[in-house]
Amino acid sequence: MSDGTPIAQQRRLVTQLPGPRSIELMRRKNSAVASGVGTTMPVFAERAGGGVVVDVDGNSLIDLGSGIAVTSVGNSAPRVVDAVSAQVRAFTHTCFMVTPYDGYVRVAEALNRLTPGSHEKRTALFNSGAEAVENAVKIARVATKRQGVVVFDHAYHGRTNLTMAMTAKNMPYKHGFGPFAAEVYRAPLSYPFRDGGLAGEEAAARAIDVIEKQVGAANLAAVVIEPIQGEGGFIVPADGFLPALVQWCKDNGVVFVADEVQTGFARTGDLFACDHEGVVPDLIVTAKGIAGGLPLAAVTGRAELMDAPHVGGLGGTYGGNPLACAAALAVIETIETEHLVDRARHIGKTLVERLQAFGDDRIGDVRGRGAMVAVELVKAGTTEPDPDLTKAVASAAHAEGVVVLTCGTYGNVLRFLPPLAMPDHLLAEALTILEDIFRKS
Known part of the structure; x- marks a missing residue:
C-alpha cells in the first residue's frame, strides 16, 4: 500500500x-x-x-x-488524487439522471470549450470508449434518420456488440462472438507504409468511391474514424485524407465522428489529434486519458445533433460518476498548467x-x-x-x-x-x- x-x-x-x-x-x-x-x-x-x-x-x-x-x-x-479524495468525502454517487451535480456540468462545459470547433456544443458522459462510440452512432442515426455506419480497415472501436462489428481485427476481439450488429460497412484507410505512396486526397477518393458504390450517401448516418488508429497499428493517415472525408460528409449530410478515445487529451502533441490538420468533427468521442485512470467517456458535438435524441434516450447509471468528473477536471487543469x-x-x-x-x-x-x-x-x-x-x-x-x-x-x-x-x-x-x-x- x-x-x-x-x-x-x-x-x-x-x-x-x-x-x-x-x-x-x-x-x-x-x-x-x-x-x-x-x-x-x-x-x-x-x-x-x-x-x-x-x-x-x-x-x-x-x-x-x-x-x-x-x-x-x-x-x-497530485491534482487528481486531491480532487478525487475531496469528492469521496462529499459523496460517491447519486446518478446524474436522478439528482444531478455540478461536476458533470463542469466537465461538459470544459469539453465543449476544448474540443475542436467554435460552434455551439453539447456533451453527454458515459463510462467507456466503446459505450461512447455506441452513443455517437445512436445520436447520428436519430439526427439523420439513416442507419448506415462506415468504419475503416484496421479500426478498433471497442468490445460491445456494435463496436465489435465496427472493429476490424478478428482475434482476439471478434472471434466466436457473433452475430454482430448490422448496417456497418468498411472502407479502405490511408496507410502510407502499405499504400505505395498514395496521397491523402487520393486515398480519400478511393474510400469515398467504395462508400458511394457499396453504401450510398443517402443511407449513411455516420463515418466513424480514429484520426490516428490505435489498436490497428498507430496508423497515421496521409495529410489531406481526413479533411477530404470531412468535406464529403458535409456535402452529403453525413455525421463525421472522430474516435479520439486513444488520441485525445494531449497524447499526440495537440490537445486532440484532429487539431493537427484543423479537422472539426461533428461528434468527437473521448475516454482513456480524460480522467487519469477513473472510468469516464464522453460524446461532444454540434448542439443540434446532440439534442436530437428524446429526453431519456441518452444516459446510464454510472455515466459521469462524480469521482470520475472530479478526476477529469483535475486532469484538464494538469494538462493546461503543466x-x-x-x-x-x-x-x-x-x-x-x-x-x-x-x-x-x-x-x-x-x-x-x-x-x-x-x-x-x-x-x-x-x-x-x-x-x-x-x-x-x-x-x-x-x-x-x-x-x-x-x-x-x-x-x-x-x-x-x-x-x-x-x-x-x-x-x-x-x-x-x-x-x-x-x-x-
Missing part, C-alpha cells in the same frame, strides 16, 4: 520477472478470474507514479504503456529520433505523433510483417523491466505510450534497453 511517499523515478529489478509474490497472485488469478481476461505481463502492480510501475515484489518498471494511454498525466497525479501538450511533442521527438537511429532494417516504419509512436516490424528487406520478432522484442523488454505494448492487424507493431509525466532519463534508459534488445535479436 502507498504511504504517500513519492516514488523514485528509476528502473529497479530486485527479482527476476515475475517475482515470487506475482507468481502466487497469478496462480490465484488463474483460479478466480475468467481465462478470457488476459494480461500483457505476469506482474502485479502495487504502486505507480511518474514514469514507473512498482510491483508487489518491489521491482520498479519503466512504463511505456500508460495503462493503454489512460494515465497520460501520470498515475496518482504544458503537457508541449511535453508530448518533446517526448515524441525523442522517441522518433532514437528509434530511427537504431538503423535496423527490420524496422519497416517509425510513425506517430507526440507521445503516441510505434514501430512496424518486418522481415529484413521486405514489407512482410514479422509478428514473431515483435513478440520476442516485447518479451525481452518485459524481462528487463520495460512495459511495452504490441498492436496492429498483423501483430507486428510495438507501440509506445509513455506517461507525459515521465522524466527524460527514464525514457532514454528505456530506449537504450530496446536498442540493445534489437541488436541481440
Whole structure:
C-alpha cells in the first residue's frame, strides 16, 4: 500500500520477472478470474507514479504503456488524487439522471470549450470508449434518420456488440462472438507504409468511391474514424485524407465522428489529434486519458445533433460518476498548467529520433505523433510483417523491466505510450534497453 511517499523515478529489478509474490497472485488469478481476461505481463502492480510501475515484489518498471494511454498525466497525479479524495468525502454517487451535480456540468462545459470547433456544443458522459462510440452512432442515426455506419480497415472501436462489428481485427476481439450488429460497412484507410505512396486526397477518393458504390450517401448516418488508429497499428493517415472525408460528409449530410478515445487529451502533441490538420468533427468521442485512470467517456458535438435524441434516450447509471468528473477536471487543469501538450511533442521527438537511429532494417516504419509512436516490424528487406520478432522484442523488454505494448492487424507493431509525466532519463534508459534488445535479436 502507498504511504504517500513519492516514488523514485528509476528502473529497479530486485527479482527476476515475475517475482515470487506475482507468481502466487497469478496462480490465484488463474483460479478466480475468467481465462478470457488476459494480461500483457505476469506482474502485479502495487504502486505507480511518474514514469514507473512498482510491483508487489518491489521491482520498479519503466512504463511505456500508460495503462493503454489512460494515465497520460501520470498515475496518482497530485491534482487528481486531491480532487478525487475531496469528492469521496462529499459523496460517491447519486446518478446524474436522478439528482444531478455540478461536476458533470463542469466537465461538459470544459469539453465543449476544448474540443475542436467554435460552434455551439453539447456533451453527454458515459463510462467507456466503446459505450461512447455506441452513443455517437445512436445520436447520428436519430439526427439523420439513416442507419448506415462506415468504419475503416484496421479500426478498433471497442468490445460491445456494435463496436465489435465496427472493429476490424478478428482475434482476439471478434472471434466466436457473433452475430454482430448490422448496417456497418468498411472502407479502405490511408496507410502510407502499405499504400505505395498514395496521397491523402487520393486515398480519400478511393474510400469515398467504395462508400458511394457499396453504401450510398443517402443511407449513411455516420463515418466513424480514429484520426490516428490505435489498436490497428498507430496508423497515421496521409495529410489531406481526413479533411477530404470531412468535406464529403458535409456535402452529403453525413455525421463525421472522430474516435479520439486513444488520441485525445494531449497524447499526440495537440490537445486532440484532429487539431493537427484543423479537422472539426461533428461528434468527437473521448475516454482513456480524460480522467487519469477513473472510468469516464464522453460524446461532444454540434448542439443540434446532440439534442436530437428524446429526453431519456441518452444516459446510464454510472455515466459521469462524480469521482470520475472530479478526476477529469483535475486532469484538464494538469494538462493546461503543466504544458503537457508541449511535453508530448518533446517526448515524441525523442522517441522518433532514437528509434530511427537504431538503423535496423527490420524496422519497416517509425510513425506517430507526440507521445503516441510505434514501430512496424518486418522481415529484413521486405514489407512482410514479422509478428514473431515483435513478440520476442516485447518479451525481452518485459524481462528487463520495460512495459511495452504490441498492436496492429498483423501483430507486428510495438507501440509506445509513455506517461507525459515521465522524466527524460527514464525514457532514454528505456530506449537504450530496446536498442540493445534489437541488436541481440
